Amino acid sequence: MRRVYFDHSATTPVNPLVAEEMYKFLTGENFGNPTSQHYFGLIARRAVEEAREKVAGVISADPNEVIFTSGGTESDNMAIQGVAQTNRDRGNHIITCAVEHHAVLNTVKALGKQGFTTTILPVDHYGMVDVDQLAESITDKTILITIMHANNEVGTIMPIREIGKLAKQKGIIFHTDAVQSFGKVPFTVDELGVDLLSISGHKLYGPKGIGALYIRRGTRLRQTLFHGGAQEKLRRAGTENVPGIVGLGKAAELAGSDMEQENKKMTDLRDKLIDGVLSSFKKVRLTGHPLIRLPNHVSFCFEYIEGESMLLSLDMKGIAASSGSACTSGSLEPSHVLLAMGIPPEIAHGSLRLTLGSGNTEEDVDYFLEAIGPIVERLRSISPFSEEENFDTDAGCSECRISQSCKG
């Protein structure tokens, strides 16, 4: 069966060139511990530092400002918890927004239970934070602003440069989760004006289990997550994941070298997908900003049908995608991102996310556009809702016969 992978925001295949580099650091004489003061250790040390230079190069940072972590979630936790605990003497207020990844949102919420005051800013219908509103929420106790660069569910790119300027003006530490944008859209840490920036390897044709955190020199941040050895200049305990680090370095280097070309290719495929879907169906809406969005990101809500049904049907056609419906989020609620954007829950259940990658072609897009028609038509024919049958309902959970078991 033809297989089309449209879920690159979930994870990407490891580029064979990356895998090749990694393999070198599993065997032979390259297996050493970078801390060791001998031949084997030095080989590993050199590889780690070269990878650091490559990652730093993509965002024009000093390599000393980059440390390696186990991935985006650890980078977010390290940044947020680190700043919070280290700067408690200065204040206890943290600002974030409602559409952040759970790695950020749940970390901030956890701090909210530990004596910190939190502001979770709303977003507009594109999923965009309002900078003026953010400015108004700043108090003399604000120690950290954490706003993501690009949203993973709807692709919207946040006004990070403006927020960066504001944070600098007010002397507040600014973190951004750039897991979805790093290596996909060009930026430097100085352009963005960020103090901390989270990176993940496996969104970028690198391996899983590796990430990085950019820490601007002078940022007040103590390592608070792990107690252990003095690795990463006392900023991240634990023996370095050398093959992973080498893989991330190679992946960053490759992404940096053909970002412009890749960006153009992704944007063309993305726009073909968007135009194809919007022109084929009624009662479908693009979610996220139509223009200020990731070049590889497409997301829709189809009315009257539920996301998981669409995913199952697409999977049977060999197409891998994702959705923010309750059934796919693992909880009973549809995506917090779509709800925060003001999309009604019944419509958020019909969300479909298609995220493109370097392996995708125009033929893939054509194949999808051909496949999706009958799927939507079939599922809508099973649905009790239609344009004639009012979809919006005021029925609350109290009127739902199964609500009690659902809450149990």
Added chain:
Amino acid sequence: MYSDKVMEHFTNPRNVGEIADASGIGNVGNPVCGDIMKVFIKVEDNVIVDIKFKTFGCGAAIATSSMVTEMAKGKTIKEALEISRKDVAEALDGLPPQKMHCSNLAADALHAAIEDYKSKSV
């Protein structure tokens, strides 16, 4: 994640549609929760002679809807009322644990349709 039987019913659901002169209609769930099911029954001499459904929901919701219509067709009202959520799940060779609540509403919809029929025929 799903059994072959669930996938089979999801792919080829039985008894999809509506009955214009239904003896009873059951409507359960809530689109806010992501699952809603409408069951139409036609009753003659205390027997469900025809049954149709329309469902908005995930794969499990569609499969359970299809299965319950198959199970109830030809049954007496009394027999149909005995079909439980558990029976439907078992007939589908089981459902993933997280689907046992919200998406397993087909038996409820059937019972609601029977109640509706009863209230009309009193």
